[in-house]
Amino acid sequence: MALxxxxxxxxxxxxxxxxxxxxxxxxxxxxxxFYGVTRFNDFSAHLDIPRAVLTARLRxxxxxxxxxxxxxxxxxTRHSYVLTEAGRELWLPVYVxxxxxxxxxxxxxxxxxxxxxxxxxxxxxFGTCPDCHRLIPPDEVMMQPSPGATAPMRKDPVSxxxxxxxKLLTPVDLETAA
Amino acid sequence: MALxxxxxxxxxxxxxxxxxxxxxxxxxxxxxxFYGVTRFNDFSAHLDIPRAVLTARLRxxxxxxxxxxxxxxxxxTRHSYVLTEAGRELWLPVYVxxxxxxxxxxxxxxxxxxxxxxxxxxxxxFGTCPDCHRLIPPDEVMMQPSPGATAPMRKDPVSxxxxxxxKLLTPVDLETAA
Numbered sequence: 001m002a003l004x005x006x007x008x009x010x011x012x013x014x015x016x017x018x019x020x021x022x023x024x025x026x027x028x029x030x031x032x033x034f035y036g037v038t039r040f041n042d043f044s045a046h047l048d049i050p051r052a053v054l055t056a057r058l059r060x061x062x063x064x065x066x067x068x069x070x071x072x073x074x075x076x077t078r079h080s081y082v083l084t085e086a087g088r089e090l091w092l093p094v095y096v097x098x099x100x101x102x103x104x105x106x107x108x109x110x111x112x113x114x115x116x117x118x119x120x121x122x123x124x125x126f127g128t129c130p131d132c133h134r135l136i137p138p139d140e141v142m143m144q145p146s147p148g149a150t151a152p153m154r155k156d157p158v159s160x161x162x163x164x165x166x167k168l169l170t171p172v173d174l175e176t177a178a
Numbered sequence: 179m180a181l182x183x184x185x186x187x188x189x190x191x192x193x194x195x196x197x198x199x200x201x202x203x204x205x206x207x208x209x210x211x212f213y214g215v216t217r218f219n220d221f222s223a224h225l226d227i228p229r230a231v232l233t234a235r236l237r238x239x240x241x242x243x244x245x246x247x248x249x250x251x252x253x254x255t256r257h258s259y260v261l262t263e264a265g266r267e268l269w270l271p272v273y274v275x276x277x278x279x280x281x282x283x284x285x286x287x288x289x290x291x292x293x294x295x296x297x298x299x300x301x302x303x304f305g306t307c308p309d310c311h312r313l314i315p316p317d318e319v320m321m322q323p324s325p326g327a328t329a330p331m332r333k334d335p336v337s338x339x340x341x342x343x344x345k346l347l348t349p350v351d352l353e354t355a356a
Contacts, residue, residue: 007206009226011289011331014209014272017279024200028185031192048187065282086282092304093278094192097271101195104243104264111189126270126305126313135304153189 020064021090025049026057027097030083030090033067034138036172037158038080046158066090083169091138092127099125110146117142117167138168198242199268203227204235205275208261208268211245212316214350215336216258224336244268261347269316270305277303288324295320295345316346 007015021027028047037043044054058081061067066087069079083090095114102110103125115122116129116136123129129136144165153159161172185193199205206225215221222232236259239245244265247257261268273292280288281303293300294307294314301307307314322343331337339350 009332010206011286012206012209012276013280013284013289014276015206015279016283017275018205020279020283021275022200022202022205027196027200028188028190028193031190089278089282093271093275096274097195097199098190098192100267100271101193101198102191104267105194105198106191108189111191154187 017093020060020066021093023057023060025053026061027090027094029054029057029061030066030087031094031098032158033081033083033087034091034094034168035143035158035162036166036168036170038082038171039072039078040081042158042172042174043081045156046154048154048156061087088138088169091141092135095123095127096125108150109148111149112143112162113146115142115144116140141168142166143168195271198238198244201235201238203231204239205268205272207232207235207239208244208265209272209276210336211259211261211265212269212272212346213321213336213340214344214346214348216260216349217250217256218259220336220350220352221259223334224332226332226334239265266316266347269319270313273301273305274303286328287326289327290321290340291324293320293322294318319346320344321346 006019021030025047029043032043032046037046040054040058044051047054058067062069065084067081068084070082071077072080113122116132117140119129119131121129121131123136123141127135142165145163157174158172161174166172184197199208203225207221210221210224215224218232218236222229225232236245240247243262245259246262248260249255250258291300294310295318297307297309299307299309301314301319305313320343321340323341335352336350339352344350
């Protein structure tokens with residue numbers, strides 16, 4: 001791993017996790033993967049980061065076993081990026097960190113609300129369904145814009161697609177949103 | 179905020195959280211604060227990072243309301259850094275991310291085990307006490323080296339102090355460990 005990106009002298013599981021997802025943009029890429037973004041150009045449009053940075057981050061996440069590449073077109077080959085099982089287990093860290101940001105680092109209130117798809121109850125700040133009394137895995141979670149949220153800041157196709165209720169881990173429907 | 183450290187175009191609570199704790203080393207500083215590290219020189223000894231970086235990160239965390247400074251000596255004034263209420267709410271994000279790192283990014287197994295101080299049960303990977311069936315706040319959590327862990331990598335006074343069972347958020351006892 002390149003100099004300055006690991007924490008070799010920190011004998012700690014948090015340091016190991018941050019070596020995988022602690023780079024700038026990495027957790028936002030993982031967030032997008034939960035939202036159903038799978039293709040390079042869609043990550044690029046939604047995150048608005050230099051393509052070289054996106055390439056490097058995707059490569060790291062694939063190497064670390066968080067994402068895996070799946071071909072969706074041949075000649076030329078194009079890949080989609082989907083969360084592995086290990087990647088899906090980042091749901092709770094991503095979710096609780098975002099809720100912390102909502103409470104303590106944002107002046108706009110919730111932008112998105114997350115609910116349990118099967119019972120429609122809004123998840124609590126710790127990722128639990130208050131009706132079903134259990135942690136809800138991401139493939140059972142619906143996301144939708146918060147009723148009180150102002151108009152989305154971004155107008156790219158992914159942002160437009162995510163302005164409608166959407167189940168996590170299902171590919172975003174960019175056709176309808178266009 | 180300096181260029182390149184925010185995510186101004188990302189209208190998302192996770193991006194806001196990462197603006198506060200997503201800088202390199204920031205979450206490890208917060209981890210140390212949970213462990214009971216309070217003084218600049220102790221963070222410096224335990225984290226082994228350039229003092230200028232530590233100074234900048236502590237300043238950001240204070241500005242963001244994660245840590246607050248408390249004088250512990252006058253002429254010259256020296257401050258300790260303690261977690262605010264908002265800072266303490268980072269416990270769950272830090273804990274679940276570290277457990278993820280333990281499962282998926284470390285080949286050494288658990289280095290530290292965390293248990294519920296009042297009943298001695300080991301916390302589950304989601305921060306819940308399996309006996310008390312609730313999320314345990316950090317001031318009720320005991321940490322100790324995992325029984326199977328190899329000898330600690332670091333020999334600094336903080337690492338030595340943390341080689342004994344220790345309640346989170348209580349200042350590390352560097353005298354006895356020296």
